[in-house]
Amino acid sequence: xxxxxxxxxxxxxxxxxxxxxxxxxxxxxxxxxxxxxxxxxxxxxxxxxxxxxxxxxxxxxxxxxxxxxxxxxxxxxxxxxxxxxxxxxxxxxxxxxxxxxxxxxxxxxxxxxxxxxxxxxxxxxxxxxxxxxxxxxxxxxxxxxxxxxxxxxxxxxxxxxxxxxxxxxxxxxxxxxxxxxxxxxxx
Numbered sequence: 082x083x084x085x086x087x088x089x090x091x092x093x094x095x096x097x098x099x100x101x102x103x104x105x106x107x108x109x110x111x112x113x114x115x116x117x118x119x120x121x122x123x124x125x126x127x128x129x130x131x132x133x134x135x136x137x138x139x140x141x142x143x144x145x146x147x148x149x150x151x152x153x154x155x156x157x158x159x160x161x162x163x164x165x166x167x168x169x170x171x172x173x174x175x176x177x178x179x180x181x182x183x184x185x186x187x188x189x190x191x192x193x194x195x196x197x198x199x200x201x202x203x204x205x206x207x208x209x210x211x212x213x214x215x216x217x218x219x220x221x222x223x224x225x226x227x228x229x230x231x232x233x234x235x236x237x238x239x240x241x242x243x244x245x246x247x248x249x250x251x252x253x254x255x256x257x258x259x260x261x262x263x264x265x266x267x268x
């Protein structure tokens with residue numbers, strides 16, 4: 082084999098490697114875009130995942146609640162390797178006026194879990210694996226990021242979250258609903 086053939090073979094091998102890497106990156110970007118578009122179009126769709134609204138919460142969940150029965154608790158279900166979960170955690174870390182009684186259930190690889198815990202504000206109580214996985218399974222939820230509103234040992238609301246604004250909207254609607262139940266005439 083001549084020097085020219087060796088150089089030519091090396092150049093062809095390099096181009097094949099570059100094309101392979103570019104192809105993998107393009108496929109990954111298409112997958113991410115598909116997920117984001119699905120979320121965009123399903124934004125107003127009801128959250129079908131998890132226990133139904135009005136359902137009694139499992140005993141495992143009752144054991145972690147700190148709030149008074151008439152105060153809502155928000156359970157955030159976050160996946161350690163979920164990019165939208167990391168983005169939401171970062172946004173929550175910088176958010177102001179968050180409701181009390183938020184508990185984040187974080188499941189997944191230990192290093193990624195630790196990164197999400199670091200991003201969340203200290204006011205949010207965190208529970209990680211293996212306990213988090215047990216609680217997430219009890220809630221029958223597989224979608225992340227996901228949020229449940231729990232009050233009086235029942236699920237009062239649930240939603241798939243896209244960002245901190247959606248979380249704030251969900252929690253403010255839940256507070257407004259609670260106020261109208263207590264005082265329907267505004268008294």
